[in-house]
Amino acid sequence: xxxxxxxxxxxxxxxAAKMEAREPGFFTKLLAQQEPQYLWIGCSxxxxxxxxxxxxxxxxLFVHRNVANLxxxxxxxxxxxxxxxxxxxxxxxxxxxxxxxxxxxxAALSGRRAGLVDNWLRHVQDVRDAHQGLLRCIEDPARQVDxxxxxxxxxxxxxxxxxxxxxxxxxRGQTVVVHGWVYGLHNGLLDDLRxxxxxxxxxxxxxxxxxxxxxxRYLGSTGIDDVSxxx
Numbered sequence: 001x002x003x004x005x006x007x008x009x010x011x012x013x014x015x016a017a018k019m020e021a022r023e024p025g026f027f028t029k030l031l032a033q034q035e036p037q038y039l040w041i042g043c044s045x046x047x048x049x050x051x052x053x054x055x056x057x058x059x060x061l062f063v064h065r066n067v068a069n070l071x072x073x074x075x076x077x078x079x080x081x082x083x084x085x086x087x088x089x090x091x092x093x094x095x096x097x098x099x100x101x102x103x104x105x106x107a108a109l110s111g112r113r114a115g116l117v118d119n120w121l122r123h124v125q126d127v128r129d130a131h132q133g134l135l136r137c138i139e140d141p142a143r144q145v146d147x148x149x150x151x152x153x154x155x156x157x158x159x160x161x162x163x164x165x166x167x168x169x170x171x172r173g174q175t176v177v178v179h180g181w182v183y184g185l186h187n188g189l190l191d192d193l194r195x196x197x198x199x200x201x202x203x204x205x206x207x208x209x210x211x212x213x214x215x216x217r218y219l220g221s222t223g224i225d226d227v228s229x230x231x
């Protein structure tokens with residue numbers, strides 16, 4: 001165990017030296033300011049390193065992560081991060097990012113028990129239950145998981161838009177744009193789920209557009225109204 005931790009410290013020293021060699025005074029500059037333009041709300045999964053995926057340095061991306069990238073209206077941790085990002089850091093973009101084959105989403109979809117986290121994943125099960133018609137039409141289990149991943153991102157992005165923090169920012173004319181993305185573990189690429197809103201009046205339209213895109217992608221249909229569960 002000690003050897004494993006020693007390796008982490010060694011890696012850290014190499015990384016710090018590389019950063020300082022590439023840009024002398026880099027860490028001194030970080031002490032003086034933190035001015036990210038983006039807040040990333042993502043999953044805790046260790047395979048999804050936020051800064052690396054979008055090629056941003058420390059100080060350029062404010063990050064909040066939890067299991068299954070949820071934005072829950074009673075979660076004071078997430079809400080505090082959002083409030084600080086919007087009111088203090090003045091970020092202009094907030095991005096909810098899910099990822100393919102998410103373990104939390106898979107557990108929520110199947111109802112498999114995992115322990116205390118089951119209570120947290122109940123929020124994903126609410127998304128599952130709200131979209132049973134679409135999900136039941138997808139035969140491949142892996143694609144069903146990925147469809148729920150995308151649906152969950154849409155729901156969490158919409159939740160984000162309805163937080164008091166974001167609504168207050170929009171009301172006072174502050175630029176805050178909410179996005180929903182998904183990261184593919186199989187190819188390392190990010191996809192825009194087409195839910196983008198810069199004001200409360202855009203939220204439902206953006207949500208409907210994102211939902212139609214999911215239906216098109218997984219069922220070949222042009223909307224949600226024609227999706228009916230199998231008997």
